[in-house]
Amino acid sequence: MSSKSFDILKTIKHLTKSTDDAFYCICNLSDIYEKYKMWTSVFPDIKPYYAVKCNDDLTALKLLASLGIGFDCASKLEIKKILSLNVDPNKIIYANPNKFIADLQYAVNEEVSLMTFDNECELYKIQKIYPRARLVLRIKSEAIRANYPMGNKFGCDPIEEAPQLLKLAKALNLNVIGISFHVGSGCQEPAAYGRAIANARKVYDYAQTLGYNLSILDIGGGYPGATGTSIVEIADIVKRALNAYFKDVDIQVIAEPGTFFVQSAYTLACNIYALKTLTRKEIDGTKVPHRMYFINDGIFGSFNCVMSYQEEVYPITLDEYPHSKQVSSSIWGPTCDGLDRVVKEISLPEMAIGDWFVFENMGAYTIPLITSFNGFSKPKIYYVIDQNIRSSVKNSDLSIINVCGIEIINEGDTSALRGFLKLYHSII
Numbered sequence: 001m002s003s004k005s006f007d008i009l010k011t012i013k014h015l016t017k018s019t020d021d022a023f024y025c026i027c028n029l030s031d032i033y034e035k036y037k038m039w040t041s042v043f044p045d046i047k048p049y050y051a052v053k054c055n056d057d058l059t060a061l062k063l064l065a066s067l068g069i070g071f072d073c074a075s076k077l078e079i080k081k082i083l084s085l086n087v088d089p090n091k092i093i094y095a096n097p098n099k100f101i102a103d104l105q106y107a108v109n110e111e112v113s114l115m116t117f118d119n120e121c122e123l124y125k126i127q128k129i130y131p132r133a134r135l136v137l138r139i140k141s142e143a144i145r146a147n148y149p150m151g152n153k154f155g156c157d158p159i160e161e162a163p164q165l166l167k168l169a170k171a172l173n174l175n176v177i178g179i180s181f182h183v184g185s186g187c188q189e190p191a192a193y194g195r196a197i198a199n200a201r202k203v204y205d206y207a208q209t210l211g212y213n214l215s216i217l218d219i220g221g222g223y224p225g226a227t228g229t230s231i232v233e234i235a236d237i238v239k240r241a242l243n244a245y246f247k248d249v250d251i252q253v254i255a256e257p258g259t260f261f262v263q264s265a266y267t268l269a270c271n272i273y274a275l276k277t278l279t280r281k282e283i284d285g286t287k288v289p290h291r292m293y294f295i296n297d298g299i300f301g302s303f304n305c306v307m308s309y310q311e312e313v314y315p316i317t318l319d320e321y322p323h324s325k326q327v328s329s330s331i332w333g334p335t336c337d338g339l340d341r342v343v344k345e346i347s348l349p350e351m352a353i354g355d356w357f358v359f360e361n362m363g364a365y366t367i368p369l370i371t372s373f374n375g376f377s378k379p380k381i382y383y384v385i386d387q388n389i390r391s392s393v394k395n396s397d398l399s400i401i402n403v404c405g406i407e408i409i410n411e412g413d414t415s416a417l418r419g420f421l422k423l424y425h426s427i428i
């Protein structure tokens, strides 16, 4: 176990003793900051526009905004949230190729002018509502393997459709300034980025024949964000492809990472509030015990990915059970829906009501997907900062709880974030 997760487990242990809340999510702000540093060291010339849809937790957004990065927004509400943090509208890309008319009107009013399109209807819509918009053509160029492919819904074919769309944009006197792609979330084929950049160059060249001098290449999302993963291989491929296909032109490269920034920062702690022990009959007729654990978060909550994308999640037991035998077990969510199963089959020690499971890497596509189905609430989020800045934290205006050497910031405390950043910058 990494020292990071050890510290987080200590924090959770403390919280489970000292508060009445049923379940928690710990957000390690230092982890997000480390990701930012990682991005800027690996991609110094590629400006990230964080994809808000991935996790719209306000405190994380505040931290990212304070770091000066841009944002990829999909709707009026996301744009509104980002603008409320005093982010310059020019740092937003409205990266939804199909926009509601009312949302587009809002973008006009707020001067969020950079936006994507991938079809004719959208061009007519934009011409009517926002003819001055700065348009980015989203092409389809996907990874062979991705956890969440997107090409069935978004992007135009770079060879067949892109030229037609560019011609129409020209005829409508629209301002196309860039090309974007998304190889798929959880990209399992780094080479896909190289292919997509090569495709983008073909579109760039065609656009030039129409008189468009494109100035933005948006290389989308898809970068891994779980603890222990790396973006170095992708970065090497991206750099090589940019060198091969875009070296001769003056183009600003941007990206829309979501998962990368937040996945590893969030750790969820769930409590066992009910359990059942069954006897199961194996194929050979032998009878084996099976325990069903019921926890207070499920697939209609933070574990939505288990239902929507058949993802597997791996629980850690908060306590150790050295004297317990391992038993075949399953873990279930709290709703009355029979589908609400978080883990299908796992060998676990015999645990009791009141014991805790911890799930790491819960920051991407979890919080925004939580529903109120069956009347269950969201986990309370606690924000933590690593121990190495503890002594300096004491002197700042942070409102904090000190837990085992980890400082926990009060939720929603902006001054805390400002203090944290000031401090972090002075240390690094």
Ligand SMILES: Cc1ncc(COP(=O)(O)O)c(C=O)c1O
Pocket (backbone or CB within 6 Å): 051, 053, 054, 072, 095, 096, 182, 184, 185, 186, 220, 221, 222, 223, 256, 257, 258, 259, 260, 364
């Ligand atoms: C347009 C767009 N950009 C960026 C992202 C973020 O992708 P990821 O979380 O894989 O980085 C998404 C995810 O759905 C997306 O739709």
